[in-house]
Structures are given as C-alpha cells and as structure tokens.
Amino acid sequence: MTDISKYLTESRGVYELYDNNFPLFEQISIHEIRFISHGFDILIIFDLAQFPSKVPKKWTLYNTIQIELLAIETKDLIFNSWVGLKPSDLIIVKNSDCLHVKLIGDDEFFSFRANFLSISKISAYKNDLIKNN
Numbered sequence: 499m500t501d502i503s504k505y506l507t508e509s510r511g512v513y514e515l516y517d518n519n520f521p522l523f524e525q526i527s528i529h530e531i532r533f534i535s536h537g538f539d540i541l542i543i544f545d546l547a548q549f550p551s552k553v554p555k556k557w558t559l560y561n562t563i564q565i566e567l568l569a570i571e572t573k574d575l576i577f578n579s580w581v582g583l584k585p586s587d588l589i590i591v592k593n594s595d596c597l598h599v600k601l602i603g604d605d606e607f608f609s610f611r612a613n614f615l616s617i618s619k620i621s622a623y624k625n626d627l628i629k630n631n
Contacts, residue, residue: 502590505597507616512565515620516550523588528601529564531608540569540610541618542601545625547585557622566619569599569612578607590615 503509503520513520525547532541546563553560567588573596586603597615601608 502588505590505592505615506567507614509617511620512617515553515563516548517552521546521548521550523590525585526588527584528586538571538573540572540575540612542567542569542588544586544588553622560622560624561628562623562625564619564621564623565617568616568618569610569614570616571613572610574609574611576607576609579605 502523503513509520523544523546527545527547528542529545530541530543532543533539534541543564543566546565549561549563584603584605586601586606589600589602591598591600593611596611596613598611599609599615
C-alpha cells in the first residue's frame with residue numbers, strides 16, 4: 499500500500515507517533531461509521547493494527563491506537579455490508595477532483611468520494627482482546 503498521509507490534513511501527530519513512518523491503514527478494526535447531521539461528512543472511528551514502539555508516558559499501559567478520520571464533503575456513497583470488528587483495509591486513492599475512500603474486508607465493502615480527509619482525533623486505550631500486552 500502507498501503512503502496515504504499526503505492525502506490527510508492533520509496527520510502530523512500520527513506521523514510523529516510512529517517515528518516518522520506513517521502506519522499502514524491495513525487490517526484496521528472499524529468501530530463506528532457516523533454520518534454527520536448535515537449529511538455531507540462521514541466520521542470513521544477505527545483501531546490501527548500496529549501499536550507504536552514509543553508512546554507518550556500517559557499511554558504506556560495501553561495497547562491500541564484509535565483514529566477518528568473525518569471525510570468532508572462526501573458523495574457517491576456505496577455501502578454493501580459491514581460486519582463490525584473484522585479487519586478491513588482503508589484505501590485512499592487521489593482522483594483528479596477528489597479522494598476515493600474504500601473500506602474493504604472479507605465480508606464488507608464501503609466506498610465514497612470526499613473533497614478532504616482529516617484526522618480529527620488520535621487516542622489510545624487498553625484493548626482486552628489483544629493478548630500479551
């Protein structure tokens with residue numbers, strides 16, 4: 499997969515958290531897909547598959563990084579299915595006029611186009627489903 503950080507605004511925090519190597523958005527666990535009230539923005543909340551080697555001191559007891567990705571001015575929504583916490587890949591492709599966003603998993607497909615993508619929140623938590631952490 500290609501580095502998608504160049505398509506995201508406010509991605510610097512994630513970039514720095516992963517020691518200047520932007521993580522792949524592969525095998526992520528989707529928690530929520532929220533349609534913002536005015537209908538043109540979408541918020542996707544997901545866990546990254548990999549945890550950084552160095553984290554802020556307040557996160558040392560945690561084992562999972564959660565990202566909130568805000569898609570602004572969306573259109574052309576396709577939503578075939580969604581199974582929940584099954585791993586998915588988040589793919590972002592730059593087209594001539596917008597960004598094409600796809601969530602692809604074994605039993606799911608979700609796709610839309612957006613004018614802008616922004617990381618609106620980065621957090622960490624203790625995920626009890628992950629062993630040995």
